[in-house]
Amino acid sequence: MTRETEGGGGRDGCAHMLERLSDFHDGRYGPGSPEATEVEEHLATCPRCAELLADYRFISGLAKCLREKSCVPRKGEDEFACCVREAIRRRRGRRFALWAGWGLSAAAAAAIVVAFVLGPGRAGPAGGTPAPLAGRSEGTEGERAAALAPPKGPAGSDGVPVAAHDLEAVRRDIAAVESRTGGRMPGVVPVGAGVRGETRAFLGVYAAEVKTAEGEARPEGVLVADVVAGSPAALGGIRRGDIILKVNGEAVGSDGPLRLRQLVRRAGPGARASVTYRRGDETREADVVLAGEDVSR
């Protein structure tokens, strides 16, 4: 800012011109307008006002210089929304099962998982209800809203209807079916992969197919519907809503959870594995050590 001018009154400029000067600085008056002419003529004869205007320009210049080029949170939009959700939940002190599939398609994916459980031999998802699009942001607002809306939930394994967005209920269903089938669940990789009676490689994700709108090609990867707390996947930073693309460089492809199970199984319990996954628009890699789970049932 310019130095203070001595004599002839204070540093503040002429009171009647204060607002005019701010407006003039901010481009309110067009060139040659009566107001602009009045200000310019005054500035030519009043050093205090000229100094004030120079200070305004300095302040604006400083504020402009400080504008960051990129102002997006370090976390991706999905992760940030997840953090907001958790913060609201903590404050409210109760779980919001209604939000379990919020924006991440996990609830609808879980519904698809349940559909697999209830329909042995079925290769496709339940019904014709469009499933949420994990990681996709294109489409019209209506399409995206429809895709994000939780589909009607199928009945659970015990016959009680399961809310599509109630992940906890779905997980209980999965566990119930697992106990009957010895862990073999086509289309689902709940806690690991392997055969009953063996020590099986354990990654720790509930995986489901990434669904798309009808008629579109199946995308690569599997959707992480949930992550077992403390599992290798959790420790590696994999989260609900991520899409697993590769294991040890081998693509999961569009073959869904079955392929993931094969890749995990191939790596073997105790093996170090590199899991490539996508979160939002970012592709990441997690180095995990597959645990070994002894299945004795």
Add this chain to the structure above:
Amino acid sequence: MKASPAGNVKSPDAGPESPGDNGLAELVRRHRSGDAVAFDEIVKRLTPRLYSLALRSLGNAEAAEEAVQEAWVRIYNKMSDLHDPQAFEGWAIRVTLSRIHDEYRARARERSARRGLAEVRAVIGRPPERLSASEREDLARVLRDAVASLDETHREVFVLREMEGLPHEEISRLLDIPEGTVWSRLSYARKALRDYLRRRKDDVS
């Protein structure tokens, strides 16, 4: 512009959905109707703008994320206070600016009030664009202190105009105040900031 019964002045050209509200009004209505994912979409759409405000005001990414996250909690909990969904964006910005200010004051207690004044004295007078990155950062701290010293009504318009670069008509829409009020508050804010910075400069011995 005509005044509504509530005393708020609205543009006579604004339709049911203002062109600039980014579909937020509809999402707010859906959220209120029980749509489980509408709030998530609101968060995603508006967070970049709120984060930008926070980052420029606080100068720290971690602080900015915390402030915006806390702002969303407040927004969610006080959604019932908002009567007009069309006013959501401006209302959310105001809540966020208030939260940013709280965060700034909380962190200001951790900082030395006089740090950087010697550097400020050395650089004041040089065009900001000619300053080095560290000199700009020193001045940034001082400017943020100055902005924090403003009262809320003047701080809002200064931040949106000078730090966000929004045009006056958009500030008028967001804050739901007449455009003339935006101009006059800016005038007051600039004068107050100038006085603050001069006092800080003179404080250095």
